[in-house]
Amino acid sequence: MQLRLKDIASVIRSKNAGPYELTLDVLLQSDEMFEKVRAADVINKGSVAKLYGVPEEEILSIVYFPNARAVKITMVRPIPSGAMGERDVYGAQQHAPLVGFTFELD
Amino acid sequence: MRILSPTGIVGYGFPEASFQAGVALKPDLIACDAGSTDPGPYYLGSGIPFTNATAVKRDMTLMLKAACELNIPLVIGSCGGAGADVHLAREVNILKEIAKEQSLSFKLAVISAEFDQEILVEHLNAGHIEKLGPAPEITEEAIRSSTHIVAQMGIEPIIQALDDGAQVILCGRCYDPAPFAAPAIRLGYDKALALHLGKILECATICATPGSGADCIMGYLGEDYFCVEPLNPERKCTPLSVSAHTLYEKSNPYILPGPGGHLDLYDCTFTADTDRRVRVAGTRFIEEAVPSVKLEGARRAGYRSISICGNRDPIFISQVDAILEDLKRQTAANLSADFDYELDFIVYGKNGVMGQLEPNTQISSHEIGIIIDCVADTQEHSAAVCSVARSTLLHYGYPGRIATAGNLAFPFSPSDIEVGAAYVFSVYGLLRSENPVSLFARTYETIGEA
Numbered sequence: 363m364q365l366r367l368k369d370i371a372s373v374i375r376s377k378n379a380g381p382y383e384l385t386l387d388v389l390l391q392s393d394e395m396f397e398k399v400r401a402a403d404v405i406n407k408g409s410v411a412k413l414y415g416v417p418e419e420e421i422l423s424i425v426y427f428p429n430a431r432a433v434k435i436t437m438v439r440p441i442p443s444g445a446m447g448e449r450d451v452y453g454a455q456q457h458a459p460l461v462g463f464t465f466e467l468d
Numbered sequence: 469m470r471i472l473s474p475t476g477i478v479g480y481g482f483p484e485a486s487f488q489a490g491v492a493l494k495p496d497l498i499a500c501d502a503g504s505t506d507p508g509p510y511y512l513g514s515g516i517p518f519t520n521a522t523a524v525k526r527d528m529t530l531m532l533k534a535a536c537e538l539n540i541p542l543v544i545g546s547c548g549g550a551g552a553d554v555h556l557a558r559e560v561n562i563l564k565e566i567a568k569e570q571s572l573s574f575k576l577a578v579i580s581a582e583f584d585q586e587i588l589v590e591h592l593n594a595g596h597i598e599k600l601g602p603a604p605e606i607t608e609e610a611i612r613s614s615t616h617i618v619a620q621m622g623i624e625p626i627i628q629a630l631d632d633g634a635q636v637i638l639c640g641r642c643y644d645p646a647p648f649a650a651p652a653i654r655l656g657y658d659k660a661l662a663l664h665l666g667k668i669l670e671c672a673t674i675c676a677t678p679g680s681g682a683d684c685i686m687g688y689l690g691e692d693y694f695c696v697e698p699l700n701p702e703r704k705c706t707p708l709s710v711s712a713h714t715l716y717e718k719s720n721p722y723i724l725p726g727p728g729g730h731l732d733l734y735d736c737t738f739t740a741d742t743d744r745r746v747r748v749a750g751t752r753f754i755e756e757a758v759p760s761v762k763l764e765g766a767r768r769a770g771y772r773s774i775s776i777c778g779n780r781d782p783i784f785i786s787q788v789d790a791i792l793e794d795l796k797r798q799t800a801a802n803l804s805a806d807f808d809y810e811l812d813f814i815v816y817g818k819n820g821v822m823g824q825l826e827p828n829t830q831i832s833s834h835e836i837g838i839i840i841d842c843v844a845d846t847q848e849h850s851a852a853v854c855s856v857a858r859s860t861l862l863h864y865g866y867p868g869r870i871a872t873a874g875n876l877a878f879p880f881s882p883s884d885i886e887v888g889a890a891y892v893f894s895v896y897g898l899l900r901s902e903n904p905v906s907l908f909a910r911t912y913e914t915i916g917e918a
Contacts, residue, residue: 444508
């Protein structure tokens, strides 16, 4: 079955984690869907790097947190917060590629 | 122990009814965070607070009056936002003004978190300083070029100030949970639980549903658990809302590093005590071999000038990347600058929000917004670059151009804005010290008649 992340998530958000990292949180709508997404490993360093057009090494970690039915992705900020070329000082509007992320899930 | 957290940042406000509901429950401590690096390097670098003085005074008045009436400590962390001495001084002045107006008396402790460059260079040369994560290496040059460098104090300086008899403690840059946790740890409460509770309380009701960074919450700390419950009846805490908050602004939800070690949440449980109160247990604190505090510094990068404009021409929009690339070359040729500058264009309707992370390469916008952004060594120089880039773009001849009167729609006259000094983060790392209390200078003062 083809799924779109926004249809199975209750929260998809981005924010700075300090001035040099960007962190993306995806909270799934149900425990069942959380377990399915985790088991299928569709959100991985490769798929996230592709969504954001960055090298895989820039994706620092992907951590599952069942208490909150959450997947947390942390990546290197393209530039330090507030440096020349900045587009989003708080990093709060960098989530959109995940919203439209589509994948196959049994 | 009951800990009242009025709001996420002193100066963000909170409903007085929520606060008085908290005061009626007779808290043992009022604590509040006031800082963040989120608003960017400008505030630390320039020494200007990101909170408004009038709003800070309103919040601080309610907190200080309540703390004096209940005869309990009031601890505020990261005063003035970035927590350098200049930020701290504004909050000390506001506090003294309130004390005078309200005839309040107490012993005040002010704890500095700003570091002298020479001392930091000595620490650097002694190998006590290391960079954090993807941040650049910390060099002597990075330290010496910074306008302000602060460290996030942990619980130790606050405990010392309480031991010395202070009732009201204003801290410079501070680990967000420390103002909440320090008084509890001093009384013998479990360090891991106290810090984890502080971590939740420092964002006020962001951990509730509906969430808000500007409403009051009470923390209840026990021997082997803590509870949180919002004070506004319109909000509630659920195990999901509280555990989801643990993710907020952090790289890893299980490992939360801070001064002296990290919180370990692997065995943490979040359960509902009532339909709006959540109980948390199982948090661990893992001590570091040599305690560390986090350093943050900023330096002036130059002076900024910008121009805001728009374009509604489909022929121009279809070539916008090539036009702006060539504009950089033409600006340089038309200016012959004998100074260094950086010139950037933010194009809304294309990749104005995500920049290089934007995956969409095809745009269908019928109009685009352009911000011409220039930073140079002086205000005059950045204004000159901005002016030449703007006038060159206005009359730029691109292939197929049919709108020959001008390429830009300006919403304002004047079209260019001199923004002032621009700052960047310069130091971001850890300073290791066996004696974290000695790093942070404390001064005491008796306010009023006490």
